[in-house]
Amino acid sequence: MSSIISASAEETVAHGQTVAATLRRGDVLALSGELGAGKTHFVKGLATGLGAPVSVTSPTFTLIHEYADGRLPLYHFDFYRLDDADAALRIGLDEYLFGDGVCVIEWAEKFPALLPPHTRWLRFTHRDDGARAIEESPAP
Ligand SMILES: Nc1ncnc2c1ncn2[C@@H]1O[C@H](COP(=O)(O)OP(=O)(O)O)[C@@H](O)[C@H]1O
Numbered sequence: 001m002s003s004i005i006s007a008s009a010e011e012t013v014a015h016g017q018t019v020a021a022t023l024r025r026g027d028v029l030a031l032s033g034e035l036g037a038g039k040t041h042f043v044k045g046l047a048t049g050l051g052a053p054v055s056v057t058s059p060t061f062t063l064i065h066e067y068a069d070g071r072l073p074l075y076h077f078d079f080y081r082l083d084d085a086d087a088a089l090r091i092g093l094d095e096y097l098f099g100d101g102v103c104v105i106e107w108a109e110k111f112p113a114l115l116p117p118h119t120r121w122l123r124f125t126h127r128d129d130g131a132r133a134i135e136e137s138p139a140p
């Protein structure tokens, strides 16, 4: 998975679609980076790239959003409003992580210890020129 500079929301979605083509059952993608950096747009690209019909609701107010109708099931978590790791375990995080689909987690840096060693980490950052950098990075 390569690192890119994205100049627009559309480019970030397109990058998600490129990454989607490489995904395999059991993959876990952890997204880190501040609000507005483009994580949710990237996930839209993953979902549409897998062929799932996607509504454009933000998952920020729910802990998990499931896109079931693509090439692989995609489980989209957002740890932003999660207060403690136990809450994630209570909703069955492990069953998704070790299940039959792909997991992607926004704000994953809040609880990195919940994620398995094969997790791939992507860091989203705002650049001074307004673009976003999306970089594969080591686990925090
Ligand atoms: N290069 C870019 N990539 C992604 N979003 C961008 C980019 N440039 C501007 N934006 C805007 O920034 C916001 C990103 O929102 P979102 O994807 O929800 O971020 P996050 O999930 O990281 O909080 C959107 O309003 C989008 O239109």
Ligand SMILES: [Mg+2]
Binding pocket: 039, 040, 060, 106
């Ligand atoms: Mg988001």
